[in-house]
Amino acid sequence: MNIIEKLKKSGLKGRSGSGFPTDLKWEKVKKTKAPKKYVICNASESEPKITKDSFILKNYGAEVIEGIKIALKTLKAEKAFIYLRQDFYQKFKKKLQKIIGQSPIELFRKTGGYLCGEETTLIESMEGKRAEPRKKPPYLAEKGLWGFPTLINNVETFYYVAKIAKNEYQNTRFYSLSGAIKNPGVFELPENWSIAKILKETNNLPRSRFFVMAGGSKTGEILIRRELNQPVKGAGAIIVYYLKKTNPLSLMRDWADFFYQENCGKCVPCREGVYRLREILKKKKPDWLLLKAILLVLSETSFCPFGKMVAAPFKSLINKIWINQKHE
């Protein structure tokens, strides 16, 4: 069985957040005819409080490189790049270079901010352009880095590719646990475990009332106690907040600041919407109707996934936490 078939059988999905089936991505790059192809390992881990990629690079560097090498061979790609966050680059440069040896794998130091975790933005920044998302189609599997078909996978994905090649994959994934818990950190656990089970098994289930943000740390969804019987989506982050100790408004202000800082400024709903979102939230009594209208255009009309994701945390927090607190 070749590796793409193995990937398909394993059901491995991209671990960066979007959850695209890995075998399809590989298949598409493989099928596209071109004089050159590239492989990129995305190690830009840009959302705060998600630490699984650095954990993997630190502990399983060899497996990640092995996964990249498999991709190079399978896709007959010319070269691979590991797109490393600035501090990762400093921390892991020597170690990774030692593992890489003579292989055609190059380390690339990340240039931009949060958005560079998004694959098309990552490629724009590698080409030395403004760190902004690119129009799709054409997809990166057809026209990626410098116009050549490119495979981009997350650090964790490559790690599991190596595992799958050796038939050692046991349907696990990495979770970044943080927030109001006793035992924060990165855990490798079965991917079908529910959030409740993960918290329980890692001895992290809070005693008092709480809610979590699951998926991303800023772009995830707010879930309350009774919604925890589902697995984590996205990048596998779980952040726990105490209900009593958390002020939803200041939490939202915090998010708005983050999105204001990190948005690229390309499209109207995101650039202007986030600006107004932040402005509205700064007020003592925010105009919730207006806020909702902004969230609507953000999720409906933004250019890239980033803008579309901005709305999710706000919507879920408002609907599940803020409304209840107001009536208490």
Add this chain to the structure above:
Amino acid sequence: MNKNKKIYPVKSSAKGRGAARPLFNRVKIVLDNKKVLAKEGQTILEVAKKKGIEIPSLCFHPDLEIKENCRLCLVEIKGEKELKTACSTIAQEGMEIITHSPKIYKARKFNLELIFSQHTEECDDCVFKFNCQLLNLAKKYNVKITRFKDRKTKRPIFQFGPIVFDQTKCMDCRNCEEVCPVDFLEIKDQGAEIKIEPSKEKDKDCVACGQCLVHCPVGAVESTGEFESIEKPLKQKDKIVVAQFAPALRSSLGEEFGLAFGSIITGQLVAGLKKIGFNKVFDTSVGADFTTVEEAQELKERLRNKKNLPMFTSCCPAWVKFIEFYYPEFIKNLTTVRSPHIILGGLIKTFWPEKEKINPKKIVVVSIMPCTAKKYEIERKELKINGLKPVDYVLTTREIARLFKIHKIDLEKLKPEKTDHPLGLPSGAGVIYGSSGGVMESVLRTVYEKLTGKKLLRLNFKQVRGEEGIKEAEISNHHLVKVAVVNGLGNAKIVLEKLKKNPKAYDYIEVMACEDGCVGGGGQPMPVDKIIRKKRALGLYQIDQKKEIRLAHQNPIVKNVYQNFPPDQIKKVSSTYYLKKSKGQIYQLKNSLRPKKFYA
């Protein structure tokens, strides 16, 4: 003025026998519940426009790349959860598209409100006062313009040369940044702080072509004096105020008054100018005839001496500045002949007053031009004749239209009048100057016989006409004369780099900074795109076709001046020199505190 000229592949003829296949494959789609055939590869926006369905699109411009950042052209596609942008989505077989629905309406309306929140309205002297896309959309979508407080009111206003860039109005669509042929406008910062700024780099300067202006959807760019000081030239009561109008004007000004693209309104324009108070009206195309004759003479001499070849045209002041600033090593290649309106201005202040016994100091010359760079050109000190500027004011096509509107003149309804004697009747060659390839064609008509010894039978040099980026032609003689017409400064760079490697690639080169020549100039009516420019150019070629005299040197006015005016005087009026330029000043202005003058 695309930096990377798009090349469209020409479909090869159908293989095999049988009837020729259609040039394009067609796809069937459903547009607003109607079955529609679209060309393969067409975007939804293009199909809708063809079918008369209006989809708002601010950042989209046919000349430019699709950027899809204004998020207004949203449509629903059956089977897709999210709204899609019509400008970027290719129509595909079986697609069912809805262009108007409550959901779409709501999203467009809110995005419009967000756009208004960054656009500080200053409608009164805006270039879009009478045809503002934003306001039209505001009405259509019941937009609350003041939903949010304008957030950019304290942003700076920049002036560089004759161009004013107003950040308080900018909606960050980036059309200007893309269209700028010299990358002078730059995107800075990110997020809500994103801004377009004139470059601070020492090796970049604006060439004043004004393409940023005509490609801006919200009027954030204008030229100096637009429209605060348009009445100034006419208020000098003790002076003789003379107007001259550029070739391109006659086939484009009509658009401002609702006429079809390319309508010819020379006579009405003259009548209008007279009506608002110009004492005399001459035709810049007559100046163009002088330019042609002088330039043909210089070309002949340079070819004979094999010196400073290839010779470059110099009618386009943006191109001249481009050479002086970016490629000074080519200054010697520029023809020393002045541009048409400067020559005519010179004649108006020397030849004409001498004949009419007027004091030249009493004459004010106003050039009406399709161009913003001409505002910069008249400030060049080396052009002065006997201490006088050949041209005192430049008004753009837009400015003269506004002036007519202020005076409540509907151009269409005026009875056509003739231009004044003795500098009013051009040859056909002088008229086509307004189109890319026009200068070249005029000079070739004049110089052909002298170069080849054969009589010129066909006057139309079709090889140098049209919309291509670089047009080449050869005139065979006992030695070959190779000419090129360069359409847009982006292409000029390519040709200049080629010349660096092979200096003998050409003998004579025409360059116009704006795409398709002056008809697409920075002072022209808006909107503008390839089709509109083509129609404007066609108007000029039609005038030429109908003229009895179509060769510049056969123009009786030209003959008259050469017979009755001393050669040294003609030299003074018609020749100039060029100097290496350093970077011009960028002024940062607070609202309405603009410097009145700038220096070339």
